[in-house]
Amino acid sequence: MDTAADRNGVSGSMITVFVIDDHNMLRGALCEILDRESDITVVGQAADGRAGAECAARLHPRVVILDVEIPGSDVVQNLLTLRQVSPQSRVLIVSMHQDTVLIRDLVEYGIAGYLHKSAKRETLLSAIRAAAAGGEVVVYVSWQEDKRPSEGGRETLPGQPLTDRELEVVERVASALSNRQIAQALGITEGTVKRHLRNIFRKLGAVSRLDMVKRATAAKLIAPFPPQ
Structure with missing residues (x-):
């Protein structure tokens, strides 16, 4: 020491x-x-x-x-x-x-x-x-081993495809809404929002909200959002 x-x-x-x-x-x-x-x-x-x-x-x-x-x-x-x-x-x-x-x-x-x-x-x-x-x-982190090019320039991401509801959550996170605001916008509870986020993190291999949005955008799951 x-x-x-x-x-x-x-x-x-x-x-x-x-x-x-x-x-x-x-x-x-x-x-x-x-x-x-x-x-x-x-x-x-x-x-x-x-x-x-x-x-x-x-x-x-x-x-x-x-x-x-x-x-x-x-x-x-x-x-x-x-x-x-x-x-x-x-x-x-x-x-x-x-x-x-x-x-x-x-x-x-x-x-x-x-x-x-x-x-x-x-x-x-x-x-x-x-x-x-x-x-x-x-x-x-070094994610190179998780990224494998596929047809159309779309990344192959770890996990399962996102559901329509999960995509809605990602889009609202990308627009800088809080969990409470997302819950109000979608007519669901904050607990449900958190559950969706856990599933999205797992499916995309994301480690933060910002990382989640970057990965979803890179995979062309959502349209790019302007900087907040």
Whole structure:
């Protein structure tokens, strides 16, 4: 474990980051990359969840970068502990895993983003800045093995075709309606909307509302919507 508590007082636009990853070489390289940025400073690093939580409780970093698979640690428990000891910290997951079920679960637990370790440096930096600014959840995973070209330029997506009702839900999500607004528009309950969303996520292999819309648009299931 290595910390830099003297940096805890960084103010202004500086983004304080704490890194939790059991791979020493990768963790060190990541910290070096981040410290080269003029608006980011690494206030500490740890090799396990317990030590990371103890340091986060003292340093209160703006962003915590957390690996999923740390020996002796459960990622959900690590998230809950970090939220308890440093509630203002945004947690950004960086991992080799790209299991859609795992990612959806972590998004539900309130992570700021999820990046596959194959992400480019620019993607990582953008995600950190978005997390620090309290922006929308950022998800980057490598989906190449899920995408197989088919006739007419339409993607073959994992899962089953969407029903007419599910397409209606996707279209309203694309137009930035909330679950309550969708329920009112379609004359159904919020619980039914949530059930439809779970089914849509599963069928499209999506991990967030934005990802769902992007996938449905790319597959030509819905017409492209202008940026909201």
